[in-house]
Amino acid sequence: MSNNSQIVAPAADPYSSAKPSERAELSVIDESIRTPSIFFLISAIGWLMIGTVLALMAAFKAHEPDFLGAYEFLTFGRVRSAHLNAMALGWGSNIIFAVGLWIMARLCRSPVDHKGILMIAGVFWNIGLTIGVFGILRGDMTSVEWLEIPKYATPLLAVSYALIGVWGVMAFKFRKGDHVYVSQWYILAALFWFPWLYIVAQAMIIWFPARGVVQPLTNWWFAHNVLGLWFTPMALATAYYLIPKVLGRPIYSYYLSVLGFWALAIFYNWAGVHHLIGGPIPAWLISAGIVGSVMMVIPVIVVAINHHMTVVGAHREVWHSPTLRFIVFGALSYTLVSLIGSSMALRSVNEITHFTHFTVGHAHHGVYAFFTMIMFGGVYYMLPRLLKREWPSAGLIRIHFWGCAIGITIMVVALQAGGWIQGLQMNNASIPFLETVQNTIPWLKARSISGLFLTVGHIAFGINVFWMLFAAGAVRAKNGPTLLHKEGGVA
């Protein structure tokens, strides 16, 4: 019990301590991590733009195969893989390093030391990724999905990541106070899980290839866990921190949040095997993967109850907060995409959705509608506090939100509806295969249109961020890190 009382005793809390020497002001912490966070944010936006251009090319090529068909380095296979890596490792990981590490620093309640480590890691991460994406376009990519980056670029990525992981562990080790908020659990666990996944997958598939079915098994163990044990915990950590923070009310049930974290930690690791249903894998292993996937319903429902009950009665405030508008969209998407994902692991459903555009729609539902929207929300809260400036344009925020919300909704609906029909037709032996392919074209055109909406949203976001960063004179300066309630009053 003595430990317990230490954790929550106000006197030991660096946030509320009366002694300035014990108190960690958020503004001081924000100041200390400003340079690395902004570096990662700029890098993330750069990759978001590159990834968007590559995505548009790939989307148009899917229904107009001759589009840019004369250029070897812009063939569909290369462009699609370059898009995936630019988005996953460029946008996704850089924005995690920007927002996730900022939240980690705030929750550790201590100004950031050794930010040079983060800067070095950030520079080398982006150099490694640039080499990797160029390598993919040159034709050097591997044939392993989610691990397409050529062998010569991966050590740089691994070393950069290791530096960031070391920084995370050090920040946690030297934190002030004993309490570990649930977001810290998620971030710390993800910092531990991702290098494990990446190194094991690289070793067993690329450097010392395992024989036979172990390769695809490792491949999907890695690929699915990148979503579930890297992107998901970081987005949930952001949501668990910012939903209560913005509303000024504690999370509905902290007990459920801890339960949700541990359920994710225990069950998610098994889920990736469901990608190999129907493959030459031992049946018991696939059954274990299906069980793990279905068990994920527990943390998903727990998170859904927690997030949604926290915002009940505060819908007006959610709508008037750019941060929460994006984060609540992401939280709703998490519930939906996870329940769809669990059902896709069932053999009877999987025999329809496997090898169709339904899976592509599902991946975008998770990585974009859930993860990316939450990280956008995180940026809207973080950047004014790092720069002590207001967002320059409410209009651009609205264009960003509606462009992304409409775009991703069209994409997910089109690919999943089209993919389901495609699956039913592929299972019908009386329909020629070519006809099933031709029938997907309207849905693929809808995806291209959705890409245009997303592009508009991304451009609005990029303009707003760079306007805020580099046109400081045009932006009304504020006094402190808690910008809006001090001067503008509540929404």
Next chain:
Amino acid sequence: MEATSYTQLLPIIILGVAFFVVTIVMLFWSAKKGHLRRFDAQAKTIFTEEEPEGEISDKFPESSKTTRGRKKNK
């Protein structure tokens, strides 16, 4: 697949078990350190003097039009 070739799966099974064991050890550590008690108090630790409980800390920036209108009314 022949029964003998199941040994090819050993590395990934060992890794899966190791992963699971690490998770359980961390769960045990958190229980021992008291992180699984007094949940309501722990939920409030994110609020500070700068960003206190009970106050909304984010909203859309005011447009220049709104600001001008407010100045005129004053």
